[in-house]
Amino acid sequence: MHAITDWLAGLSGPVVYAVVAALVFCEDALFFGFVLPGETAVVLGGVLASQHHASVYWLALAVVLAAIAGDSVGYEVGHHFGPRILATRPLHRHQDRIADAQVLIRRRGPAAVFLGRFIAFFRATMPALAGASHMRYRTFLLFNALGGLAWGVGFTLLGYFAGSAYTRVEHTVGRALALALAAVVIAALTAWHLRRRRAHQEVGDSRQSAAGDRRDTP
Structure with a gap:
């Protein structure tokens, strides 16, 4: 990418x-x-x-x-x-x-x-x-x-x-400070994206766990 x-x-x-x-x-x-x-x-x-x-x-x-x-x-x-x-x-x-x-x-x-x-x-x-x-x-x-x-x-x-x-x-x-600010923005966006992916994964895991519990229930 x-x-x-x-x-x-x-x-x-x-x-x-x-x-x-x-x-x-x-x-x-x-x-x-x-x-x-x-x-x-x-x-x-x-x-x-x-x-x-x-x-x-x-x-x-x-x-x-x-x-x-x-x-x-x-x-x-x-x-x-x-x-x-x-x-x-x-x-x-x-x-x-x-x-x-x-x-x-x-x-x-x-x-x-x-x-x-x-x-x-x-x-x-x-x-x-x-x-x-x-x-x-x-x-x-x-x-x-x-x-x-x-x-x-x-x-x-x-x-x-x-x-x-x-x-x-x-x-x-100046260029140095501009690059530093850009790096902060990129880091914040990356952290937000990772948190969103983690949230999706947790939702998926909870669904799989719930489905497994229903299958195990007699």
Whole structure:
């Protein structure tokens, strides 16, 4: 993953739009998000835009269109292949989280498509699950477009303003302090991500333990 992000950081011009859009599309259409979350590519693209390697407006447009198109392909995959897609290798190890996504669809309906756009695992799997549940495509497309617009513009601007803020700090207090502040932010984000993963693991362990207790009960 670090090799991919380092490579992204060296891009400029139309290549930025093409690569970021391709990663966003593949995350939703081909479950590529298990390798590199699309939001990481989008934020990096926003940072590059803040450094004048690309236009933030064209980047946001490319991200939104790629998100909507990728989700639509994911929907068709789920609609035509149904439960078979859930047995594929990338998804086989995440049955508990898939069950959570299916519960979210049953409870929230099409709103789950919008909400899932902002959660990494759900973003990669929700379109296929919506298709497998035979949600009407028109309904799916509406909430998919709303989620893609909010997510695409939001994370592009997040990267853009983060990159601009770093540049201002560097000019004001010097490169060393700017790097130190960036390191603190990265460490905090990493700690938050690890805590979230640990929480998911604990939930999964508790479910397995509860299931085992039910099997052992005469």
